[in-house]
Amino acid sequence: MAEIVTPRPASTVLLLRDSTAAAEIEVFMMVRHHQIEFNSGALVFPGGSVETGDQAIVERGELYSGGEGLDAASLSFRIAGIRETFEESGILLARPKGLAALIDAARAGAIEAAHRAALNERKITFLDVLIANDLRLALDALVPYAHWITPEGMPKRFDTWFFLAAAPPDQLGAHDGRESTDSIWVSPREALAGGDSGRFKLPFPTMRNLIKLGKQARVADALAEATGRPVVTVMPVMTRLNGGRQLVIPREAGYDGEVFEVGALG
Numbered sequence: 001m002a003e004i005v006t007p008r009p010a011s012t013v014l015l016l017r018d019s020t021a022a023a024e025i026e027v028f029m030m031v032r033h034h035q036i037e038f039n040s041g042a043l044v045f046p047g048g049s050v051e052t053g054d055q056a057i058v059e060r061g062e063l064y065s066g067g068e069g070l071d072a073a074s075l076s077f078r079i080a081g082i083r084e085t086f087e088e089s090g091i092l093l094a095r096p097k098g099l100a101a102l103i104d105a106a107r108a109g110a111i112e113a114a115h116r117a118a119l120n121e122r123k124i125t126f127l128d129v130l131i132a133n134d135l136r137l138a139l140d141a142l143v144p145y146a147h148w149i150t151p152e153g154m155p156k157r158f159d160t161w162f163f164l165a166a167a168p169p170d171q172l173g174a175h176d177g178r179e180s181t182d183s184i185w186v187s188p189r190e191a192l193a194g195g196d197s198g199r200f201k202l203p204f205p206t207m208r209n210l211i212k213l214g215k216q217a218r219v220a221d222a223l224a225e226a227t228g229r230p231v232v233t234v235m236p237v238m239t240r241l242n243g244g245r246q247l248v249i250p251r252e253a254g255y256d257g258e259v260f261e262v263g264a265l266g
């Protein structure tokens with residue numbers, strides 16, 4: 001019997017803004033570098049594994065706000081989500097000490113220019129960035145949206161929380177050129193059409209979350225719909241029927257079904 005791989009904790013953030021051209025949401029997405037081991041070449045949201053440094057920030061409650069009532073694991077998922085978002089997009093969900101508003105685009109840009117490259121090269125830690133700039137992570141800016149666990153039997157598995165967040169005004173974001181090679185603000189409708197046409201490679205969880213997100217016309221609607229809604233954990237189960245492959249997920253997770261075709265068997 002094959003050994004069951006323990007999933008690694010991970011976080012993904014769907015950064016949202018309202019389209020100025022149509023009554024629809026836009027979400028920040030990136031194309032993963034083709035040499036990256038996991039989801040190479042795919043169009044994805046910013047995200048990655050929870051790291052030891054994220055857990056170190058958990059112990060420094062003065063460095064974040066909005067974490068009241070959350071346990072250490074929940075805090076680490078949110079901290080990792082904000083860190084990964086900054087590393088991969090340059091967008092920073094944080095507040096200056098003592099202020100209620102998120103940092104403005106000019107200051108976020110200066111922090112990004114000063115620290116992002118060194119952070120991605122692991123020359124400094126995210127904790128260093130927060131202390132040097134007197135910042136407080138805005139954990140309350142993240143709204144839990146989905147929870148997916150890679151199926152058993154896969155060689156690399158993740159236990160991933162997806163969060164929604166309204167992008168701070170005028171923070172536009174850009175890919176890092178290392179783990180991702182392109183980035184785009186795109187509506188769920190356009191991203192899904194690109195998946196159908198072959199323009200984009202969309203992992204199954206990404207596609208299902210885009211379909212769900214596309215039901216909301218505005219960022220405020222998406223955040224309101226997700227706030228307080230129970231999140232049902234999804235760990236797909238692979239089945240084989242009539243020469244094809246299907247993924248089975250809980251119907252109550254809110255993805256318009258429970259059995260989904262994912263291609264013919266080779």
